[in-house]
Amino acid sequence: MEFRDEKNRLVGYDIDLAREAGKRLGVKVEWIPTDWNGVILALNSGKFDIIWSGMSITEERAKEVDFSPAYINESQVVVVKAGNEKIKNQDDLKGKVVGTQLGSTGEQAAKKLKGLKELKKYSKYTEAFLDLDAGRLDAIVVDELVGRYYMTKRSNQFKVVFSLAKEPFGIAYRKQDKELQKALNKVMEDMKKDGTMARISKKWFGEDISTWEQPDAL
Incomplete structure (x- = not known):
């Protein structure tokens, strides 16, 4: 989903998706590598705006953050x-x-x-x-x-x-950031419809395993 290549650049499925979504939103995407154990706390404390890092959607996590629809079913x-x-x-x-x-x-x-x-x-x-x-x-x-x-x-x-x-992955938002959720979710829906998610999925996984659906976990 994301890793560093031989030149120490961040690459991966999440990276490509986020960069395309940022381009469509007219914003520059900045990645902040974070200790996974404290990633939700860091989000809610304002260290960054979203978690986009292969995060599994669970009922327990949904008590602390809002999730996008699942963009891939792991x-x-x-x-x-x-x-x-x-x-x-x-x-x-x-x-x-x-x-x-x-x-x-x-x-x-x-x-x-x-x-x-x-x-x-x-x-x-x-x-x-x-x-x-x-x-x-x-x-x-x-x-x-x-x-x-x-x-x-x-x-x-x-x-x-x-x-x-199945283990659905979603983008995690702070619960109060409704406008950001609405805007980014709309961009992701468009990327699913126009085949962009499928193209990026085929690049990394050899076939289209992308989705955009509400998971059973919530």
């Missing part, structure tokens, strides 16, 4: 090799060897799968993808955005077969 997904037609749902994973990253939300999701032959845990998802390609794994459980970004670098080698739990 989830944990199951990835297999491109030619695999035997794994299409959770039942098909019974008796299979599945990989994931140690300590990740993917590991948490994978532990809930029933009947696996083995759950292999890797220090990095890149190692799991290498074993999947080599045939040492039948599937991987991975954060969707990580998986799709990785697959843009390894085109035609892997595919997402199904999602586990």
Whole structure:
């Protein structure tokens, strides 16, 4: 969603979306990297105007901030090799060897799968993808955005077969900033309608996984 490239520039899906939205609003976007543990407190204290950083929409957070509609639905997904037609749902994973990253939300999701032959845990998802390609794994459980970004670098080698739990991301606003919410939400709605969000999504994830909808979480 956002990271620093080899030249230390902030890049990513959120970065591209926000810059385009700022251009349409006629404002310059300034990024303020912030400790995630205190990010809502920093917003409400006026350190910055919005949180646009892959923030999951939850009922608990919505007590402290207002959220835009979800602009992307994050989830944990199951990835297999491109030619695999035997794994299409959770039942098909019974008796299979599945990989994931140690300590990740993917590991948490994978532990809930029933009947696996083995759950292999890797220090990095890149190692799991290498074993999947080599045939040492039948599937991987991975954060969707990580998986799709990785697959843009390894085109035609892997595919997402199904999602586990959805996790919608939204832009967080201070509750009193109604005019900003209205203006930015309108720009985002326009970007969804005119295909801009789809174009940026395809750039980072290989396909259009953008959305603009009120999530079930609220």
